[in-house]
Amino acid sequence: MTDTPARLLNLLSLLQTPREWPGSELAERLEVSARTIRRDIDRLRDLGYPVEASRGAVGGYRLVAGTAMPPLLLDDEEAVAIAVGLRAGAGHAIDGVEEASVRALAKLEQVLPSRLRRRVSTLQAATVPLLVRGDAASVDPRTLTAIAAAITGTERLRFGYRAGDGTRTKRQVEPYRLVSTARRWYLVAYDLGREDWRTFRLDRVGEPFPTGARFTPRELPTGDAAKFLSSSMSRAQPRIELDVSFAAPAEFVAARLPPSLGVPEPTGPDSCRLRAISADSLEWVALRLALVDCEFTVRRPALLIEHIAELGGRLTRAAGDGEALGT
Secondary structure, eight states: OOOHHHHHHHHHHHHTSSSOBOHHHHHHHHTSOHHHHHHHHHHHHHTTOOEEEOOSTTOOEEEOOOSSOOOOOOOHHHHHHHHHHHHHHHTBOOTTOOHHHHHHHHHHHHHSOHHHHHHHHHHHHTOOOOOSOTTOOBOOHHHHHHHHHHHHTTEEEEEEEEOTTSOEEEEEEEEEEEEEOSSOEEEEEEETTTTEEEEEEGGGEEEEEEEEEEOOOOOOTTSOHHHHHHHHHHHHSOOEEEEEEESSOHHHHHHHSOGGGOOOEEEETTEEEEEEEEOSOHHHHHHHHHTTOSOEEEEEOHHHHHHHHHHHHHHHHHHHHHHHTTO
């Protein structure tokens, strides 16, 4: 193999297999001399790949962890597996899966051959995820990657948007950042039609289309997308002052409450009390309290007490109707 770049790529592909390669075996695989292998190893080191050599009769070369992340070479199966995994994680707002994972997916899908892209889409279409969190909102990974690419390329974006009341509008924006919360993905962008900054829930975004028009990024008022989203959500949703007592240990309750609702304080070995301020809806808070799976008493607010009483009545009537029908 006389083509040096092709040989280096083949050598790197072999070294990325987690094993130690004797120099003689590498030379035989690549059909070159041991001296050429040594020169190629030095070239890889110059490019930032940490190749370690061991001496002796059974010595050889292996790729080890370095101080930086060099480019990786993936075969077809590895590329498909990573793309499917990133799509599965990116499609739902999961703790720890943030914008970096979406950027990685956008980069990978950009260079995937069409045959592999079809395999990834086919695998995902045949897979049904089990959502262990009923309040998580599903997002099409293609929406995430299209928006991530537009952000990276500072390219204006068009899309359809459905508001909370069902109203549908067409938007043209300058996308700024994607923000992942524990339950949802959001886009922070400058809305050209409204001439102001806006946040958009990605599960309500449809058919994002990069326009090809470049823009110079504007300065976000808060300087931080997460802070802007937090303040925007606070303005949009009335805050609820919670005071709830639970007939269970604080550790038990804390493990079953989302972090956004705060941490209960122990009031005894088998009781605790939650005092917190929430920007979530009454319906969502009521559901999360019921899912703690223990007796609890809502002290305030009065609106939450009324909502839980109404909900409890509906559930009791539903159970009674089922019993009357013999089901």
